[in-house]
Amino acid sequence: MNSISLAGRPVARIGQGTWRMGEDPARAQQEIAALQQGIDLGMTLLDTAEMYGEGGAEKIVGQAIQGRRDEVMLVSKVYPHNASSQGVIKACERSLQRLNTERIDLYLLHWRGQYPLSETVEAFERLQAQGKIGRWGVSNFDVDDMTELDDAGCATNQVLYNLEERGIEFDLLPWCAKQAMPLMAYCPIAQGGRLLDQPALRQVAERHGITPAQACLAWVVRHDNVIAIPKASTPEHVRLNAAALQVKLDEADLASLDAAYPPPLRKQRLNMV
Secondary structure (H helix, E strand, C coil), rough: CCEEEEEEEEEEEEECCCCCCCCCHHHHHHHHHHHHHHHHHCCCCECCCHHHHHHHHHHHHHHHCCCCHHHHHEEEEHHHCCCHHHHHHHHHHHHHHHHHCCCEEEEEECCCCCCCCCHHHHHHHHHHHCCCCCEEEEEEECCCHHHHHHHCCEEEHHHHHHHHEEEECCCCHHHHCCCCCCEEECCCCCCCCCCCHHHHHHHHHHHHHHHHHHHHHHHHCCCCCCCEEEECHHHHHHHHHHHHHCCCHHHHHHHHHHHHHHCCCCCCCCCCC
16 A cells, blocks of 8 residues: 555555544544555554543544554544643543554644643653653644744644645755655645536536545655545445556646646745634
8 A cells, every 4th residue: 555654654645534523423433444444455654642532533533443442543633722741641640541553653733722842842851751642743834933843753744634724845845855754734635615616626626527525635646655534434435546546647637726726936934724
C-alpha cells in the first residue's frame, strides 16, 4: 500500500479522521464498525483529539481498537488551554483512559495558545520518557510558528489542506519537505458539498472512473510528504477512501484542477477549522 514514514513507523498515506464522531450514541456502533473496516483495509492511522466530541471520539476509537492496538498508529491532540506543564500531563492521562490504552503514538498540540511552546514541549518530553506517548508534534502551525518552535523532536504538522485551501503550497509545504517532516492534511475534501460538485473535479473523476471525493484525496496525496486524514463513518465511504490510494492523477488532471483552483502566488494566512 502507498505508505509514508510517520513518527518512525510506516503508515498508509490515507488515514482515518474522527472529527464529529462520538457525538451521537445512536451512531456509535456504525462509527466503530467503520473504523474497524478501515483498519482491515490498511488505513491504520487513526487521528482523534480531546476536543472531538469532548472526548467522545477518543472513546469511539478506544472501542474500535480493542484487541488490535498493535495494528494501529494512534494520534491525538491536546487543547491549547491544557498545554501547560502540568495540564499536558493531566490531559494525556484523560485521553489514555478514554482510548483505553497505555500509549498514544503521536500526541499533538492542537493549535497555539497562551502557554510558551517550550513549556508544552517539556511536558511532551516527560510523557515520552514515561512511555505514555511515542512522539509529539503540532497542528495548525504556520512557517513562523515552526521556525519559532525550532525543535528536531517535532514529528509532524497537521493543517487544513484541500483544493479550496492551497495556501500552504507557497511556503509551509516546501518548508516541511525541506525538513523531511510529514504533513498531515485534515479536511482533505473540504466540507464536501460545493467542492464535490465543481465541474473540473467531476470531469477528472469521470476520466478515472472514481468519485469526486476520491479525486480530492488523490490530489492531496500527490505530494510525497503528505498524509490525508478524511473522516468516513460509513462502510462505503471507508472503502472508497482506501481505494483512492491507488489513483494517480496525470498532468492533464492537475492542470485542469489548477485552472479551477489556482495555486497561491503569494503568502496567505493559514486557515483552520
